[in-house]
Amino acid sequence: MVPRHLLALALLLVPIGCGADVPAEDPVDDATEAVGPPADLAERLAQLGYAEFADQSADSGQSGVVLSDERRTPGHDMVVAIPFGRATLIDEAGEPVQEWSADAAMSFIRCELLPDGDVIIVGVEGDRAETSRFIMRQTWDGEEVWRRSMNVHHDVELTPSGQLLTIASRDRMVPELLPTRAIEDNFVTRFDLDGNVVDEVSLLDALQRGPGAFPFAQLFPDDDGSLDLLHTNSAKWIPPELVGLTPFHVEDAVLVSMRHQSMIAIIDWSEKSCVWSFGRPAIIRQHEATFLPDGRILLFDNGGSNRPWSRLVEVAPVTRTITWEWSAPTKTDFFSRGRGSSQRFANGNVLAANSNSGEAFEVTRSGDVVWRYFTPYVDESDRRAAIRIERYPNAFVESILSNR
16 A cells, blocks of 8 residues: 555645645645544544534533524524434424434435425435435425435535535546545536436546646545545535626536535536635635625635634635634634534524534624524433534425415
8 A cells, every 4th residue: 555645745746727826735734634544434424523413411401592682584494413314494483393304324414495395315324334325305294205325425405497416426546646546536416306317527527627726635545445535515506696797606607615625616517627716724624615695605614623613704706815704702612623504694694503512503794693503402411413504584484384
């Protein structure tokens, strides 16, 4: 086997196409995490920061909505309790409106509520020794419509054209990058609403086709010996109203977040090439990059060992600068080493999931927390389950309810 330090050096010396104006060096912390195949899935997830439960037991009485003032953005929240394989749509008081679940061996990673009340679920099935991934559609009442076994992960959304966008992974040999070992490529994938694959784009290929040099760095061996070079954790289709706003807001653009590179990028789906990227050293192990109505990008900047706190940041694509950020007054009070989600509303407020603490909150532009929620789902040690959250307008949910 090629020594780890030589593999890392080889990757650092290979320029990959994409217009990224970032330093060639890699000052990001945690670059030496996951130095070898871990003993089991639990250990690997821990190394990635993907804890299933909070580190500490829940505070007494802290469950459900514990803070809400008039500055909160109206809406219903889809809360995914990841290790329990359960998604709950809650109202503004935190009361369940509907719940979805599946076999006890399943974990739900992400859920998307459709306009007809069905949900699309990306998840994992099996025990720690052997798992498989799937994408599934359930009705409002929790009946399975279809399920596809496929190595999909992290994210799913309904595109403006009415298709499903998610991320899938497959190992492949890429001799020009690494001749001795398979690389786990990430494919941004479109499904129709019947669960059929429509099209896909290889991120490794797209990065090679872009202009400039994409500065690959981190090295993360997977537990099967392949190289999880990208670890893409979100994919978002461009809203039609943003097309043409800047040279980077191209038609059919997809914004992706690649955790192991500490980089985000815009992919031109039609050309299957990268047109823009941004990342280290400004951000560390980020999640949930999303387009904003003014063309900027919101993301959940996780942090790591050398910066043990998270923050919410907004990035201007043209200047590649951070134009707004929020972190907790005591910075370490907000830290999700893995996962994390963020969503901005029309009033400028941002909803965030402090995933690995089982907590969600809404913060104003001036930094005031105006809503806070703690998941009621805990393990036998009273530790809260890791969560993700997404808010839907009240009118959206009321339309579903009135049509039933």
